[in-house]
Amino acid sequence: MNFARSVPDFRRSDKDNIQHRLADIIILMILARECGCVGRADIIEFGRLHLNKFHRLGILRNGVPSESTLCRAEIGINDHAMADRMQDFAGAFHKELLKKGCGKEIICIDGKAERGTVLENGRNPDIVSAYSFNTGIILATEACQAKSNEIKAVPRLIDKLDIAGKIVTADAMSMQKDIIDKIRKKGGDFLIELKANQPSLRYGIEDRLAEHTPVYSYTEGPELAHGRIETRTYRIYDGLDIIADKEKWGGNMTIIEYESSTVKKSTGVHASEKRLYVSSMPTDTPKPGSIVRNHWSIESMHWGLDY
Secondary structure (H helix, E strand, O other): OHHHHHOOOOOOOOOOOOOOOHHHHHHHHHHHHHOOOOOHHHHHHHHHHOHHHHHHOOOOOOOOOOHHHHHHHHHHOOHHHHHHHHHHHHHHHHHHHHHOOOOOOEEEEEEEEOOOOOOOOOOOOEEEEEEEOOOOEEEEEEEOOOOOOHHHHHHHHHHOOOOOOOEEEEOHHHOOHHHHHHHHHOOOEEEEEEOOOOHHHHHHHHHHHOOOOOOEEEEEEEEEEOOEEEEEEEEEEEHHHOOOOHHHHOOOOEEEEEEEEEEEOOOOOEEEEEEEEEEOOOOOOOOOHHHHHHHHHHHHHHHHHHO
């Protein structure tokens, strides 16, 4: 409720004709959306169904707002002001959770298109999010501007974050010099997947790995999950002798080779894949594979953007 009350009310209060508090409308819309309601008619039905519960909380004392009221609220609320209030609220909650001791924080960055929203140009807006694995909270978001992509949005997102002493994980699109330089400048570490969008770096590392011995390696599994038996092997290399263009990327990086071998339990079909990751963390970081897997947790919150 504190968050909802903090959102500036755009309506004129001097006419004395306001029937519903803006905070009540915001709480109704948030709870209804979280329960799967999409349209305004669904939100109104949700409010009617749970009206007694809202009353016990001191909310919606004058009943459920009409569809036209919901429409005016959605149009009139300052989106940026509401986003700032939400970030302040989440930030305070996030700090309280970190005080309880969550270890070194891992911040996962990834982008996703909002499938339930369409812009005037017919495109779905792309939103880049920063997700705290340790607390399960979205720390900040940044919308990709028109005719732009995640590469331009990620630096603006990082500017909003305190990443000093923390680990930033991201997919291959964020493997850009200005992004990793910004993370380093702000005192953070990074672990980013390396793919063919940086061909000279990717294939150069692949060619040189065969000539070098890993600093150490370890294996996890076999584990049974999702109908597959999976074994994962991680090999950790010192990037100082492997990365060719040290002037651009810096040689002080760790290379992580991830190899997965799976057997589908129902058919016995074998499959394998290899991935490469680069990190600013030292080579003696214990079990960096857990950080690789922790990044995938951001995928679990992407379903909410599909409404």
